[in-house]
Amino acid sequence: MPDVPHNPSVAPARWSAAPLRRAADAWAGLVERERRRAPLWAPAFLGLGIWIYFSLLAEPDGWAVAACVALPAAIVPILMMGRRIPGTTALPPIAAALLVAVGLVAAGFASASLRAGVVAAPVLAERIDATVQGRVAEITRSHTDRRRVELRDVVIYGLSPGETPRRVRVTLLEGAFARKVSLGERIEVFAQLGPPEGPVEPGGFDFRRHAWFESLGAIGFARGPLVAAHPDVVETAAPDPWSLAQVALAVERLRGRLTDGILAALPNREGAFAAAILTGSREEVRGDEMQALRDSNLAHLLAISGLHMGLLAAIAFWSARFLLACWPWLAVRVPTKKVAAGAALAAAAGYLALSGASVATQRAFVMAAAALIAIMVDRPAISLRALAAAAVAILLIRPESLMDAGFQMSFAATAALVGAWEFARDRRWLRPSHESGRGRRILLWAGGLLLTSLVAGAATAPFAAAHFNRMTTWGLPANLLAAPVMAFWVAPMGALSAALAPLGLHQWPLTAMGWGVGVILDIAQVFAGLPLAVRPVSSPPPVALPLLALGGLWLVIWASRLRLAGLAAMLAAAAIWIPGGERPELLIAPRAAAMGVLGEQGRAVDRARGAGYAIETWLANDGDPVEQAVAAGRPGIDRQPRRAEAALANGWRVVLLGGIVTPERLQEDCAARTVVLAYSARPGAGAPGPCVTLDGDALRGLGAVSIEPDDGPEGGPDSGGVRIRGSLSDARLRLWGRADPQRDPVD
Known part of the structure; x- marks a missing residue:
């Protein structure tokens, strides 16, 4: 190898640590910020x-x-x-x-x-027919648009106090047996009651868990007319008028009187809407109006949430501050801003009590209280710190709220709006100044309104899609038109009517409020009637929503360019979600009430009527919101009287037998590579054959069932067996895990 001549004019290259030091300093500065x-x-x-x-x-x-x-x-x-x-x-x-x-x-x-x-409270162990008595605490409507009442201070004839649930929910009869019910009234009704229902498919929403944290120990439906409570059972001893129970009863009766007064002043759909947002009573909101509000993405205007609590607190705050400013002697001697915040906090607490103090309203109150307390201690009212403090308080007081769609959507919208506000606050070109002309101010105001609706809608849309399997197409323009009416007309008139009610002058502001309510309902009807108003969405894979939430938090919380990594997480979540998660091939409703199997045209079901809630939920989770009758006409199931049969992709047969199942009926269908479900099989009527049999005892223990191919190592279409999973298996050892009732509820 020849020698390389040495050139003394060329100095050897030296490694420099300066770039690394600069990078480390930049990272340290980023971490410090x-x-x-x-x-x-x-x-x-x-x-x-x-x-x-x-x-x-x-x-x-x-x-x-x-x-x-x-x-x-x-x-x-x-x-x-x-x-x-x-x-x-x-x-x-x-x-x-x-x-x-x-x-x-x-x-x-x-x-x-x-x-x-x-929150542990007694839960019915089995379905019973009994006379139940209790005090009406809530009046709502079921998904079939029937009135239902929630009863507290319950007495169930035939049950000891230790066996009696703390709360009971009963769906009432309609028609000739219907009777006016008021909040705080003590009523009595003969009803069929049972424990809360489990999921309608494995991995689905578990109503038992929700009911457990509400101390709701029984649900059912009336089998007779509703009457006033029997005097022999009503407490006769004079209670302490200042006890917590008596104060709560007085508040509920006041709610009832206010609701009746609102409905008397506004007897039509406007009164039903006004009662819902003022006292939390939705008993008179018609099903078609509610559906229009959902389809136009305006249903949040009906639920007492952060919007309503924030509007009321803002009205009370500025009204109190204005009144204090009208008295110069007092205005220069007291911190009017802090006093006004205290007055607004008191008004929000009163609204919380008079609106029924639902979980969503409690959450909204905590968020509003955090902002008002921040004002009282000289801290910014609108900040992520105040929002974080409110979230911590709610999660410590009611940790089950984390699993609630309302909590997730409320905090997603608020965090996104506060994050957008902080972004705009730091950019002068997005803020009006003293030199800004009127045209620029109007443009900034209109742009802010548009951006608010856009940001809130984008933040809540994934959670709404995941929980309700639907997205609204026209939600943004509907909210742009309806939200200002709510904020600048309906809410102020409602607050004014409440303030003037003790003087008997509430009629005219209620009437004016009704005009605005009518406009909102008309907007809902128009946008709900447009083409493609609602788009179905299938249930996401389990990892998609948490990953999306993590990306959103990362984007909002960090202030530097580090936040952009959150966009990558959100895009990854979208990439996972868009193809859709895997859905069970074959589903059996609780108590073998229905069968559904996926096919090329969607999920086919075995019946056009019956088990409606389970079938409706299956189709919604599939992203296929067709009518049950349409799904009952699809191919894929051999439908016969008291018998249905479907085939899985690997050749296994699933047979659902209805009616009384004798050993002879079981024998007819018991063949190799067959699963036979017989909920009403006689005791001991086992199938002496090669099939897999699920009788009544097995099905009661499993709840809703999914049956899917479980291919063997060969991987061929005819290899392997089946994988059977029950909806009750996952929560059998949880506090809220209870055996399902043996009869379908009518709700």
Whole structure:
């Protein structure tokens, strides 16, 4: 190898650490800027602990809950090392942050477990026919548009107090047996009652869990007319008028009188809407009006939520501040802004009580209270810190709210709006100034209104699609037209009517309120009637929604370019969701009430009537919202009287037998590679053959059933067996896991 001549004029290249130092300095500066926003992740870690609790297949052991209670308390002195404990060294920031995150996860897990124990109440073990008596606490309508009442202080004839549920929900008879019911009234009715229903398919929404946290121990339907409570059962002793129970009763009766007064002043659809947003009573809202509001994405205007609580608090705040400013002597001696915030907080608390204090209203009150308290302590009212504080408070008080669609949609919309407001606040060109002309101010106002509806709609749309399997096409223009009417006319007139009610002057503002309500309902009807008003959406894969939520939080919480990574997570979630998740090939409703099998034309079902709620839910989860009668006409099921048969993709047959099933009937269908479901099989009527038999005992233990091919190692179309999964298996060892009733509810 020849020698390379040495050139002394060329210096050897030297490695320089300067680029790495600059990158490290930039990263350190980025971390320092974002460090102040790290506490905003507290609700996310708290929610992670709550989600872990609800994802378990069995209740955690007592020692695990005790450890989760003790862990946050043990972390506090560790975090104080080097600051308030002499002679100790502070933890590195990363280690401290990890400890706080672990403590929050443990706190969320513990709060959910403790809450599940605190709300424990008796639940009916089986379906019974009995006379039930109770005080009317809520009046709503079922999905079949029938009135139903929620009863408290319940007495069920034939049950001991220890067996009697704390709350009972009864769907009432219509027609000749219908009777006016008022909030706070004590009524009596003969009804068929049973425990709350489980999921209608494995992995579906478990109403039993929802009912458990509401202490709702029985649901059913009336089998006779509703009458006033029997005097022999009504408490005769004079109660303490200032007891909590008597105060609650007085508030409920006041709600009832207010509702009756609103409906008397506005007897038509406007009165039903006004009563719903003022007192929380939806008993008179017709099913077609409610459907139009849903299809136009205006149903949130009817539910008392953050919008209503925020509007009321804002009206009370500015009204109080104006009145204080009208008295100059007082205005210069008291902090009018803080006093007005206190008055608004009191008004919001009154609205909470008079509107029924539903879970959604409680959540809205906490969010409004966080903003008002921030004003009272000289902090920004609109900030992610105030929102995070409200979320932490709600998750600690009612951890089950995390699983609720209302909580997810409410905080998604609020977080997105606050994040957008912070983004606009830091950009002068998006804010009006003293030099701005009238045209620019109008454009900025209109653009802000459009952006508000767009941001809120985009933030809530994925959660609405995941929970309700539907997306509205015309929601944005409908909200752009209806929201200003609600904010600038309906809400102020409603607040004014409430303020003038003690003077008997509420009639004219209620009438004016009705004009605005009529406009909103007309807008809903117009947009709900447009083509493609609602688009069906299939249920997403389990990972899609959490990944989307994580991406959204990342985008909103961080302030630097680091936030852009959230867009990648959201795009990944969309890529997972759009192809759709896998749906069970064959489904059996609880108590073998119906069969549905997926085919080329969609899911076919075995009946045109009956088991309507289960079949409707299956089709919605498939993203196929056709009528049950249409699905009953699809090919894929051999429909016969008291018998239905379908074939799986791997050749297995599934036979559903109705009526009384004798050993002879079982024998006829019991062949190889066959699953026979016979809910009404006589005791001991087992099939002496090669089939898989699920009798009444097995089906009662499984609940709703999914049956899918389970291909063997050969992988051929005729290989393997079947995989059978029950909806009750996942929660059998949870507190709310109860055996399903043996008869279908009529609801």
